[in-house]
Amino acid sequence: MNDMSPASYAGAVWDHLRSELERPRTTVAHLAIAYPGSNADRLLSGLTTGDILVCDASSTAVRLGLTRVSQLRLLYDREVALFTHEGMHSNAPRSVPGYS
Secondary structure (H helix, E strand, C coil): CCCCCHHHHHHHHHHHHHHHHHCCCCCCCEEECCCCCCCHHHHCCCCCCCCEEEECCCHHHHHCCCCCHHHHHHHHHCCCEEEECCCCCCCEEECCCCCC
């Protein structure tokens, strides 16, 4: 049985995802992250040109501070393709090395 707290487990998942994204790869990363918050640029630092991020960038999510436009702009500036799906509420890495 795993003795990790939910916060420790979530941290481990983000650490693993970040390390996978930062490894050299030849495939496009497809990620669904419900609410990219204040540290999204750090957590998703391995996203680059052509990678895809789907998130809830609705006016409600932005107004409530769930999704940070400033973080999306940093990803956009790195030529990450951004898409929105209002009401999205889960995170799912897809087509990232190590996440088969």
